C-alpha cells in the first residue's frame with residue numbers, strides 16, 4: 001500500500017516537471033544556447049557545448065540575455081583564404097594579396113553574404129610606422145634572442161586589422177563559505193606561544209562586469225588577444241564604413257553563443273577572487289563551497305584595432321600583435337637554447353666558486 | 367739445608383726488591399744547566415721555574431705514586447690496565463699522585479691543572495697522552511689531555527669519566543677510581559672521535575676547530591637560484607599569456623559585498639620551548655700550559 005502511494009507521488013512530480021518544461025524555453029547556463037529535453041535520462045541537453053542539466057540546475061540559472069541589434073553589412077569586398085578559411089573584409093579601395101593569418105597567397109575575392117554591421121568600433125589610433133617601430137624595439141635587452149630572428153625583411157607586412165570582438169556585460173551573484181583562522185604569537189623567556197582562532201566564514205554579493213572582450217575569430221589564439229588587452233572603451237564609437245578604409249576587417253566566425261564560455265570563465269574567476277580578497281584579514285582560509293550565478297548578460301559586437309605581423313622563424317609562424325589603440329606590443333620572442341643553457345651552467349659554477357671562496361676566506365675548510 | 371734457606375730468603379728479598387723497583391717512583395735531578403726536558407720544549411725564563419719544580423721521571427713507569435696511595439698489588443693492576451690502554455690507543459697514559467703541590471697558578475689554570483700539564487710536557491711521554499693526577503694537597507683529581515687525546519676526549523666524555531670516578535675518590539678508593547678512569551677513556555677511544563670534535567684538529571700541537579664549507583647546500587642553493595632566475599627570464603620572453611580573470615572589467619560602483627558572516631568557533635594555543643643556541647666551535651675546552659702547548663681535560667674536588 002505504501003509503495004503504491006509513493007509511486008503515485010513520484011509520478012506526480014515527474015508529470016509536474018514535464019509540464020514545466022513545456023512552458024519555459026530553457027537556456028544553457030554555460031553557453032546560452034537553447035536546451036532540448038532528453039526523455040531518456042530526464043535531463044536537458046545542450047548541443048553546442050555537450051553538457052546536460054537537471055531541472056534544479058536550470059531553475060537557478062534563468063539568465064536574462066540581451067543582444068544589441070545589427071543591420072546586415074554591405075558595400076564591402078571579402079577575401080576568403082583557401083588555406084585557412086579566414087574571411088577578410090576590405091572596402092573597395094583596399095586590396096589583399098595574401099592571407100594575414102597564414103601568409104597564403106591563395107585567396108579569392110568573393111561576395112559578402114551573411115555579415116552584420118558591428119554595433120561599435122574603436123578606430124586605429126596608431127600608424128603602421130608606430131607598429132613597425134614598436135616591433136623593432138621588441139627584443140631590446142633580450143640577450144637570449146637569436147640574432148638572426150630580427151634580420152627579417154618582412155617587417156613591411158605589418159597589417160592593420162579590425163578584429164571582431166564580443167563585449168559581454170555580466171551581472172553576477174557570488175557566494176563563498178568555508179573556514180578561516182587567525183594566528184597570533186608571542187613569547188616569554190621560556191616558551192613561544194601560538195594562538196589560533198578558528199572561524200566559520202561566508203561572503204556574498206553582487207558584482208557587475210562590463211565589456212569583457214572575447215574575440216570572435218577562430219584564426220586567432222585567444223591568448224594573443226588577451227595579451228593586448230585592455231582597450232580603452234571610452235574611444236568606442238558608432239560604426240562607420242569610412243573607418244575601414246586602408247585597413248582589413250575580419251568577418252567573425254564564432255558567434256557570441258560560441259564564445260560566451262570564455263567570458264564566463266574569466267568572470268567567474270574574478271567574482272571568486274573579489275570575494276576571497278574580502279577574507280584577507282584571516283591568515284588561512286579554506287573555501288569549501290563556492291557558487292557564482294550569472295543573472296544578466298548583455299552582448300554587443302564590436303571591431304577592435306590590431307596591428308599584426310606574422311614572422312616565420314624556423315618553419316614556425318610567430319604572431320606579433322600590437323594593440324592599435326594603446327600601442328601595447330606582444331609576441332613570443334624565441335630563445336637561443338644553446339646560449340640559454342650554457343650561460344646558466346656558467347653562472348651556477350661561478351656562483352658556487354664565489355660562495356666557496358667567501359667561506360674559505362671566513363676560515364672554513366673544504 | 368740452612369744455606370738453602372738463606373739462598374731462598376735472599377732470592378725472595380731480591381724478587382721483592384725487583385717489584386719494588388717498578389712500584390716505587392724514581393726521579394732524576396734537574397739542574398739549571400741540565401733541565402732534562404724533551405727536545406721539542408723551548409726553554410724560556412718564564413717556564414724555567416715550572417720545569418725545575420716538575421719531577422723528572424722514567425716515562426716507562428706509567429704509575430707515579432708520590433703520595434703513596436696505592437698498594438703494590440693495586441699499582442701492578444693499574445700498570446697493566448695502562449699497558450692495555452696504550453696498546454689499544456697507541457697514546458700514552460700516566461697516573462700521578464702527589465701529597466704536595468709546588469705549582470702556582472698559571473694563565474688562569476689552577477695548580478692541579480698546571481702540575482698535570484707540566485708533568486706531561488717536561489717528561490718524555492708521547493705527545494698524545496692522558497695524565498690522571500690525584501692532588502692530595504688541594505684534594506682534587508684531574509685528567510689532563512694532550513695532543514690527539516684533546517680531540518678524542520671532549521668535555522662531555524671527560525665529565526662522564528669524572529662522574530664514574532667521583533664516588534670512589536670520595537671514599538678514598540684511589541686505585542679503583544684510577545682504574546675506572548683508564549677503562550672509561552679506553553672505551554671512549556673505541557667509540558672514535560666524538561661528534562663535537564669532528565671538525566677539530568691539531569695544528570702544531572694547538573687544538574683548533576674549523577667549520578666545513580657546506581658545499582652541498584651551496585651547490586643546491588646556486589642551482590635553484592639560477593634555475594629560478596633563468597625560468598623568469600624565459601617567461602619574460604613569452605609575452606602571450608591567456609587571461610584567466612576579468613579583473614579589468616569590474617564596475618566598482620555596481621559591486622556590493624552584502625553578505626559577511628564571521629562566526630567564531632574555537633581557539634587553541636600551543637607552545638614550543640625556546641631553544642638556546644649553543645656555539646658549535648668544538649667540544650673540548652682547552653688552555654695553554656707553561657710550555658706553550660695545548661691541553662684539555664677537567665677535574666673535580668673530592
Ligand SMILES: [Zn+2]
Pocket residue numbers: 028029030031032033046047048049050051
Ligand atoms: Zn551549452
Ligand SMILES: [Zn+2]
Pocket residue numbers: 081082083084085086099100101102103104
Ligand atoms: Zn589563411
